[in-house]
Each structure stands twice: as structure tokens, then as C-alpha cells.
Amino acid sequence: xxxxxxxxxxxxxxxxxxxxxxxxxxxxxxxxxxxxxxxxxxxxxxxxxxxxxxxxxxxxxxxxxxxxxxxxxxxxxxxxxxxxxxxxxxxxxxxxxxxxxxxxxxxxxxxxxxxxxxxxxxxxxxxxxxxxx
Numbered sequence: 001x002x003x004x005x006x007x008x009x010x011x012x013x014x015x016x017x018x019x020x021x022x023x024x025x026x027x028x029x030x031x032x033x034x035x036x037x038x039x040x041x042x043x044x045x046x047x048x049x050x051x052x053x054x055x056x057x058x059x060x061x062x063x064x065x066x067x068x069x070x071x072x073x074x075x076x077x078x079x080x081x082x083x084x085x086x087x088x089x090x091x092x093x094x095x096x097x098x099x100x101x102x103x104x105x106x107x108x109x110x111x112x113x114x115x116x117x118x119x120x121x122x123x124x125x126x127x128x129x130x131x132x133x
Contacts, residue, residue, distance in 0.1 A: 011092055014099035019110035023122045026085055026112045030054075030125065035083045040093050041116065050126040052087065052119060060093050067106050083108040091115040 021029075029035045030053065037055040039046060046057060056077055058066055065073040078084075084101070086094040086109065094111035101109045112119060120126055 007092075011095050014095040018095060018098040018102055020091075020095070020113040021085060021110055023112060023114050023118045023124060026087075026119070027122075027124045029083070029085060032083075035085060036077060036080070038084055038086045039116070040086055040088045040097050045089060045116075047129050049116065049120065050128045052116070053125050053127045055087075060088070060097055063097055064100060064104065067101055067104055078106060081107075083110070085110050085112060087112040087116055087119070089115050090117055 026037075030037075037052045039051050039055040039057045040060040040063065041051075041057075042059065043057070051057070058075070062073060065071045066075040067078045068074060069079060084106065086098050086101070088094040088097070091111065091113045092115075094115065095113075098109050098111040114122075
């Protein structure tokens with residue numbers, strides 16, 4: 001089977017259209033009251049590896065529903081007018097998610113190109129989640 005568009009094509013298209021932050025640039029936004037870091041990873045990833053301090057968790061599979069005010073799953077954070085910095089493990093899901101959010105009309109969306117792996121490897125601050133019971 002030959003696909004018309006590959007995952008790499010989709011990622012390349014997204015990267016051409018969304019703002020990408022380096023870890024250093026993103027770290028400079030940490031603590032900015034007008035910026036919300038949005039962790040798109042699976043809950044198991046967060047539990048295993050931690051997250052960026054104060055990040056809002058929005059599982060990738062729910063993002064479009066949480067952004068849309070007409071959805072029964074809408075989350076108020078996405079209507080806050082703040083800047084959103086999406087991230088995933090390696091920057092692929094966050095690139096696609098940023099483009100989807102941007103296409104939906106959510107303003108001020110960007111992502112961390114190196115993902116959480118790059119963030120953590122750089123020594124930037126992280127926080128662990130409480131152990132599950």
C-alpha cells in the first residue's frame with residue numbers, strides 16, 4: 001500500500017506553518033503568567049517521566065474537543081486568551097497538534113521542537129506526578 005501523504009509529510013507541513021521554540025526559548029517562558037504549557041502525552045508517559053512544572057495536561061486524542069467551545073468536552077483554559085506552548089515526547093505530536101489548533105482558530109499556539117525529551121535532557125526543570133494508587 002502506498003499512502004498519498006506520509007506522517008513525515010504531515011509533520012513537515014505542520015512545521016512549515018507553526019511556530020517552533022527551542023528548549024532554551026521555551027524555558028524563558030516558564031513562569032510567564034500569560035503562557036500555558038500544554039502536555040499532549042499519554043498519561044502513562046507523564047506518570048513515568050514527569051512533566052514541565054505547572055503544565056496543563058491535554059491528551060492528544062482529546063485536544064480538538066477540549067479547544068472547541070461548542071464541544072461538550074470544552075476546557076476553559078483554551079478560552080483564556082493566553083499563549084499556548086504544546087509539547088510531546090519528541091516534537092512530532094506537538095507539531096501536528098499545534099497545526100490542528102491553529103487551523104481551528106486557536107490563537108497564540110506554538111510548540112517545543114525537541115519535545116519533553118529535549119527539555120529533560122537539557123536539565124530544564126521538571127516535576128514528578130504523585131504515584132498512582
